[in-house]
Amino acid sequence: MGADTMADVLDVAVDRSAPIPLYQQLVRFLEIAIDRGELAPGDRVASEIELARLAGVSRVTSRRAIQELVDRGVVVRKRGVGTQVLHRSTARETTSPFDLFGGCGPRPVTRVLDFRVGTPSDDVRRDLCLPVGAKVVRVKRLRSVGGEPLSAMVNWLPATICPTVHELETDGLYRLLRSRGMHIGLARETIRARVATRDDAVLLAVEVGSPLLSLRRTAFDRDGRIVEIGLHTFPAERYWYATALPFVEGARVEITCRAE
Structure with a gap:
């Protein structure tokens, strides 16, 4: 799906009076589109500039929203291609240790x-x-x-x-x-x-x-x-902590190590 049709798919009318930050509202709009199948795995997500224009927000805000989805493993950035959907955003319900x-x-x-x-x-x-x-x-x-x-x-x-x-x-x-x-x-x-x-x-x-x-x-x-x-x-x-790490071909992984 190209940027020309994203305006028809995404309802990106952000609410500036809401206590929820604008970038989180954008994240949710994109997640809804992905969960509904309006943005399918492999589809290209609008660029920072395109998303900012559609939503009427700053490029800083749109960049933060896209990075949030990258951090969650919902989308991936590919050099020369842009940002693409990996999978549906809701995989399971998070549990507590209890x-x-x-x-x-x-x-x-x-x-x-x-x-x-x-x-x-x-x-x-x-x-x-x-x-x-x-x-x-x-x-x-x-x-x-x-x-x-x-x-x-x-x-x-x-x-x-x-x-x-x-x-x-x-x-x-x-x-x-x-x-x-x-x-x-x-x-x-x-x-x-x-x-x-x-x-x-x-x-x-x-x-x-x-x-x-x-x-x-x-x-x-x-x-x-x-x-x-x-x-x-x-x-x-x-206590021990274990997790499964899915590997996606072409995904960009950033690792930061800090000694204190």
Whole structure:
């Protein structure tokens, strides 16, 4: 599908009054077209200039939207060809660590250590794409299995969707959100290694200086809205992380390594 017909396919009337950033609105418009089959695998996506013209936004905004889809593995940039659709954007529903137990083995036990409702910092508000003055819940939990601490979790959610303390101690966060009709469609995660501080050692029953895995997750609903930000910390010897990496011929892969 060429750029000449994209205007007929995509409804790119962005809402500048909405709290959702313009680039995320563009991402969602493209995802809808891909999910509906209006943009099929192999079809060329409009260039940054073409998309900016169709949507009436800056080239910086359109570039960020396309890069978001590249990062999600929905489209790929090919030299001399342009940006092409790889596959449908919605592959499966993202799960939380609580869901992974699936009723097998000891049931995880969750204890809420802190639950605060208030005005977030500017960084958290921007990360959640909320307007100034919106209320956010910061909840800190400790999850254990068989009496052994498995993870310490801090989550930030809009106050309008956050479950209660009692609910959070009896079920997983994403399962609770699903029960409210809110389904997590995608999450972006950053995983890094660090060593345990004194506070970590007390909370997770490990030695100071022990290796930990730190996972930062930003979860999106099926409409591309940010639902929550989570920071989870795991003792390295009690948790491992595995993923399948599909390889696409001609795809451009960027790897960044940083030592601290």
